[in-house]
Amino acid sequence: MDISHRQFNKNIRLKDKAGNPVADQEIRLVQTNHSFLFGCGAFDFIPYVMKGEEEYKDLTDKWLDVFNFGTLPFYWGNFEPKEGEPQTDVLMKTAGFLKEKNVTIKGHPLCWHTVCADWLMKYDNGTILKKQLERIDREVTGFKGVIDMWDVINEVVIMPIFDKYDNAITRICKEKGRVALIKEVFEKAHECNPEATLLLNDFNTSINYEILIDGCLNAGVPISAIGIQSHQHQGYWGKEKLEEVLERFSFFGLPIHFTENTLISGDIMPAHIVDLNDWQVDEWPSTPEGEERQAKEIEEMYRTLFSHPLVEAITTWDFRDGAWLNAPSGFVRKDNSLKPSYLMLRDLIKKEWHTDITVKTDSEGRIRVQGFKGEYSITANGQKTFADLTDNEDQTIVI
Structure with a gap:
């Protein structure tokens, strides 16, 4: 390659x-840092920075030995569970710690129908949109210079037809339409920080996402990069699908970020599961053969993406096993011991690509x-x- x-x-x-x-x-x-963004979810830094929990020191040290790019959680329902009481201090201290370690930070997400703030539901649609734009202003302006990259809006392909539960963001997306809502939130984010990198992010890699991006660009939406999620709990995409997805989304000429990547080291989730969140298990162990498979798949995926000129970033979603869906999806096991995938990626970044x-x-x-x-x-x-x-x-x- x-x-x-x-x-x-x-x-x-x-x-x-x-x-x-x-x-x-x-x-x-x-070389002390790559221009390429080798990323991972950085949620584990929060308990370490805020509480100094000892188990997280070992975990975060191992994280910092590989990655230069971290995603921090700004899910509105968790960030501001009570209106007017955002957890700004927690995220600012954590982001400041990462920035001191020369880590580029992305906030995820500014607008999403899932993990939304329940207290928005008491407002009419006009007020919901007003509060959404105010929220963007508060975060993008407040974190400017510390966090200058944002997943502005998440999973819009499904947003207006999302029917698992009622929520404020689906309401306004259904009323305004996908492109109109995207345009509003992107323009507000760009106004608050014209130098920020602003992503549209989705798990849907079908033609529906391509049509949405095309509509946004025709409407003048200031998209900096295309975000592609790749949660592969039901099996590795494979090199052929990766290259096919890259070819289709390269059409737009925008930088591409693989924003949420998951490859597991245990049994594969059954194919009949439509929403990954519906697969709830008490135990999902990592296995020796699964760990070898995971390392090989991650290596092929990283080599394929690193060789593509439009790809600027790859973010693995879970650093430690058991984070989301209790899946064996990390680079380290639940006891913080290193998996083959960790050793392989560290060698790629610190030796072969160094x-x-x-x-x-x-x-x-x-x-x-x-x-x-x-x-x-x-x-x-x-x-x-x-x-x-x-x-x-x-x-x-x-x-």
């Missing part, structure tokens, strides 16, 4: 602080280097500096 688009190949000229070339010196370049090179400058302080795009520490003659190396343009660095 061609991954040359993930690398830079460029001339760099090094100068000292006086402007003189750093001539005939050995230079070490060590750059650590030593080169010697010429008499003008120049070097020609190739490596994976990202952030680097650059050391010469005991001096160190840091630089972003993300393109093929010639670059001058002062050290």
Whole structure:
């Protein structure tokens, strides 16, 4: 698979602080972060940051050893269970901790019909929409500079016809229509943070999602990236389906994020289950053969997605087994021990897709280097500096 688009190949000229070339010196370049977003649900950081629970220190340390991109929960019904009392402090402290660790953070989601705030139901549709837009303003403005990426609205293909229970967001989506509601919430989010990365996110990868995206773009909705969920509790999609989905959604020319990926290491969920949430089990064990299968499937999936030029991010949904649906869906087991999938992915990111090179400058302080795009520490003659190396343009660095 061609991954040359993930690398830079460029001339760099090094100068000292006086402007003189750093001539005939050995230079070490060590990648400290990827431009590509290797992500995972970061919900486990909340109990660690807020309560210092010891079991979560080991868990979060292992998380940070692999990932540079985390998703935090902003489900309205949990974030603001009582109107006017949002859990802003909890999410701000957690996001601040992750940001200090050089982790890019995404908030998920700003608008969704599931886990919605029950107290919205007492209002008429006009007021519900007003409060939804106010909620977006509060979160996007309030977290600006800490969280600058959002799943703006979630699972809209099914939103107006969702009938498992009544909720405020389905009501307004049914009244306004999908595209009109998407346009309102995206425009508000963009107004509050014009530099933010704003995603439309859905599990439905059928032509219905393509039609929805097309309608949104024709209506001028400022979508930054297409979010594709890939919860595979009922079996791995396989390389052929992955490539088929990528081909169809590449039509729009927008960046693609695989926002919620799940591959399990136990028995596969029965195929007749339509809504994954309907599969409720007391025990869903991970097995040795399942763990080997999971590692192989995740490796193929990551290699396939990493090789596609429009894919910018992959987020695994559960870091530890048992998080959602009690599934063996994590990179670590319930006792925090590492699964083969964790070791495999860490090797991909930290070894195979990682750059650590030593080169010697010429008499003008120049070097020609190739490596994976990202952030680097650059050391010469005991001096160190840091630089972003993300393109093929010639670059001058002062050290």
